[in-house]
Amino acid sequence: MLFRIRWGRLPLTQRLTLLFTAVAASVVLGLGALFLVETERHFVELDRMALQDKQHLIEEILRNTNSADDARRRLGEALSYHHDLHAQVQDGQGALIFQSRGFIPTMRGDKTPQVGENHVFGVLRHGDTRFHTLVFKAAPAYSSTPLTVWIAADTDHHTQFLDGLRRSLALYVFAAIAICGLLSWFAARQGLAPLRDMKSRAAKVTGQKLGERMPVQAVPVEMADLAQELNRMLDRLQEDFQRLTDFASDLAHELRTPISNLLTQTQVALATKRDAASYRDILASNAEEFQRLARMVSDMLFLAKTERGVDLPHKERFSARQDGLALLDFYEAVAEEKRIRLRVEGDGEIEGDRLMFRRAVSNLLSNALRYTPEAGDVTIRIATTVQATTVTVENTGADIDAKILPRLFDRFYRADASRTHLDTDGSGLGLAITRAIAEAHGGGVTASSDQGRTCFTLVFPHHIAKPSS
Numbered sequence: 076m077l078f079r080i081r082w083g084r085l086p087l088t089q090r091l092t093l094l095f096t097a098v099a100a101s102v103v104l105g106l107g108a109l110f111l112v113e114t115e116r117h118f119v120e121l122d123r124m125a126l127q128d129k130q131h132l133i134e135e136i137l138r139n140t141n142s143a144d145d146a147r148r149r150l151g152e153a154l155s156y157h158h159d160l161h162a163q164v165q166d167g168q169g170a171l172i173f174q175s176r177g178f179i180p181t182m183r184g185d186k187t188p189q190v191g192e193n194h195v196f197g198v199l200r201h202g203d204t205r206f207h208t209l210v211f212k213a214a215p216a217y218s219s220t221p222l223t224v225w226i227a228a229d230t231d232h233h234t235q236f237l238d239g240l241r242r243s244l245a246l247y248v249f250a251a252i253a254i255c256g257l258l259s260w261f262a263a264r265q266g267l268a269p270l271r272d273m274k275s276r277a278a279k280v281t282g283q284k285l286g287e288r289m290p291v292q293a294v295p296v297e298m299a300d301l302a303q304e305l306n307r308m309l310d311r312l313q314e315d316f317q318r319l320t321d322f323a324s325d326l327a328h329e330l331r332t333p334i335s336n337l338l339t340q341t342q343v344a345l346a347t348k349r350d351a352a353s354y355r356d357i358l359a360s361n362a363e364e365f366q367r368l369a370r371m372v373s374d375m376l377f378l379a380k381t382e383r384g385v386d387l388p389h390k391e392r393f394s395a396r397q398d399g400l401a402l403l404d405f406y407e408a409v410a411e412e413k414r415i416r417l418r419v420e421g422d423g424e425i426e427g428d429r430l431m432f433r434r435a436v437s438n439l440l441s442n443a444l445r446y447t448p449e450a451g452d453v454t455i456r457i458a459t460t461v462q463a464t465t466v467t468v469e470n471t472g473a474d475i476d477a478k479i480l481p482r483l484f485d486r487f488y489r490a491d492a493s494r495t496h497l498d499t500d501g502s503g504l505g506l507a508i509t510r511a512i513a514e515a516h517g518g519g520v521t522a523s524s525d526q527g528r529t530c531f532t533l534v535f536p537h538h539i540a541k542p543s544s
Contacts, residue, residue, distance in 0.1 A: 088263045095259030100252045107244045118233040123196055126209040129226050137215040147173045159229040167220040205230045269294040285313040333364045374504040378511050389428050395466055396422040398433055399455045406440055414450045423459035425535045427516045435512040438505040439531045443470035467532040475524035483522055484510040
């Protein structure tokens with residue numbers, strides 16, 4: 076556990092350096108060990124072949140001897156020049172026929188050829204010296220009883236060579252690991268240079284400087300996706316920060332007027348002594364301004380909740396036509412005053428919050444009645460498709476400039492002067508709230524205006540996707 080914590084806190088450069096060095100060390104050590112094993116195996120095979128050559132020589136000598144003395148003489152002449160080779164020959168009764176100088180009994184070992192075997196190869200140790208031995212049976216010309224022959228080759232020269240080779244390989248391995256460690260550190264540092272560049276760029280991002288972006292084209296392919304996602308995140312932050320800045324500015328502008336009115340009326344009321352009726356009028360006017368402020372604050376809180384992607388408070392399935400008819404009954408008095416015809420066409424079910432749906436359609440109806448001329452028409456059209464139910468509020472009247480349509484749903488935005496009514500108490504948040512409600516249901520809202528007809532269309536999907544935080 077402690078190792079995991081310490082490893083997790085190591086810088087990425089050090090982690091990669093250690094991993095690369097460990098891999099390089101494993102490869103170098105493995106190759107060194109393999110080379111030593113194969114070299115030693117090669118020496119063993121060479122000694123085996125040399126001993127087999129001596130076996131053929133001894134067998135040839137014994138096949139051409141006339142007596143034991145002749146065999147002893149010929150073997151002595153043939154083997155006296157091989158200082159690292161030791162031999163002993165015995166007959167079937169254990170009598171010694173020949174023994175080279177330096178041959179000791181321990182070189183014989185305990186291995187002898189079995190029936191059907193020509194020879195037995197083995198490895199024996201005598202003190203610090205290792206011998207490769209070969210035991211075989213040979214038939215002499217002067218006797219029908221085979222002789223037992225032991226020959227042993229001293230491997231001291233092989234051992235010296237292998238010791239020197241091990242020392243050289245050890246030096247090479249340490250040098251190779253050190254060089255690999257340095258190269259690994261350099262490669263890891265250079266490979267992570269784009270991350271350091273991205274870190275330095277990210278450090279420059281502040282509330283006043285949100286235009287910094289990650290170098291997508293200058294980073295490796297593996298980091299390009301990360302750089303792109305960071306750039307998208309910065310784009311979203313910049314957009315949200317700009318919206319927040321604009322919202323704060325608009326809010327301050329909107330609140331300034333009612334607060335200024337309240338302050339002015341209060342100062343005027345305090346400047347001169349008035350009768351009770353005047354004070355009541357001033358208080359009534361102030362109450363209207365306070366109500367406007369309260370509605371604005373309430374709308375702001377509602378927008379803040381819906382834009383955070385919270386779940387709908389009360390989900391149910393209801394008929395859009397029935398709620399549309401209920402809203403028309405509510406606005407019937409206003410419509411009769413301007414002789415505006417109200418009607419609902421179509422039907423469809425909506426899954427969502429009924430109160431929020433009514434508020435969204437009510438905002439659209441309120442705007443439609445406000446900007447529809449006398450004797451005009453306001454229609455709620457409901458249609459159902461496979462994916463969603465659409466609710467369109469259409470009214471007759473002057474067209475809205477196409478340049479203005481995309482901004483109608485911005486907070487505190489009001490259309491041009493030709494469509495502005497100074498007698499209204501709207502705060503410019505109605506359409507923004509309508510859009511927020513539609514988006515909270517997983518849908519959206521669009522606006523169009525052409526040939527004397529203005530349409531606002533709400534889209535409510537049949538299955539509401541889980542809102543993103």
